[in-house]
Amino acid sequence: MxxxxxxxxxxxxxxxxxxxxxxxxxxxxxxxxxxxxxxxxxxxxxxxxxxxxxxxxxxRNLPVMDGSVEILRQLNEKYELFIVTAAMEFPNSLIDKFYWLEEHFPFIHWKQIVMCGSKTVVKGDIMIDDHFKNLDYFDGKGLLFTQPHNLSGNDRNHTRVNSWYDVANILL
Known part of the structure; x- marks a missing residue:
């Protein structure tokens, strides 16, 4: 499995x-x-x-992170992959996020997209996120994707990744 x-x-x-x-x-x-x-x-x-x-x-118009398309395509073959995004706080984002994913990651099926209010409800083995508030309550392995807002303090037992190439080195 x-x-x-x-x-x-x-x-x-x-x-x-x-x-x-x-x-x-x-x-x-x-x-x-x-x-x-x-x-x-x-x-x-x-x-x-x-x-x-x-x-x-x-x-709808967010730039795509370098390396994410090809590496996510490979991860999609190896893992049971889900995109999990907090979208309820910003209602306009729901349709924008769906069409953004459809355009940039067409290999992700709509059944693999979870738009939620709180990520505490999701379960998995590994989560890649840029917010401590999501990783701290996750039961599996957390990969903390570096962003300016998460550079203060320690990594709280999460593995820090600075790019999609770091993700590939760990998960592929």
Whole structure:
């Protein structure tokens, strides 16, 4: 039986920071450097983060993380794979996220997509996520995908991965 692998979308497959940087630049003419964001949340970093995140189309237009498409394709063959994304807080994101996944990861069947409010309800063997709040309550192995908001403090017994190439080295 294949191990169940749960993969987050925002900050893992989709580059939410790049999108926020671009939105803020278009809106306010400010282009922030990702290197200066370490240890701060998206809402603390970007003045209008919630305005951007709640806007129609924000999640539909997120850039794809480097290496994620090909590596996820390989993982899909080896594992019982599910994309698990918290979508209920931002209702506009539901349809955007579905069509984004359909466009960039067409090999992921709609039955492999879980949109939820809390990830504490999902069960699996391995979870890749960028938020401690999701990994800390997960019973399986946690892979912490590096993002500026999770760089402060220790890794809380999760294995840190800095890229999809790190994920491949561990799971493939």
């Amino acid at each position: 294949k191990q169940r692998l749960l993969v987050d979308m925002d900050g893992v497959l989709a580059d939410i920071y790049a999108q926020l940087i671009e939105c803020e630049y278009q809106d306010l003419g400010i282009r922030q450097s990702i290197e200066k964001m370490n240890g701060t949340s998206e809402v603390d970093t970007f003045k209008n983060a919630l305005k951007y995140i709640y806007a129609d189309g924000f999640f």
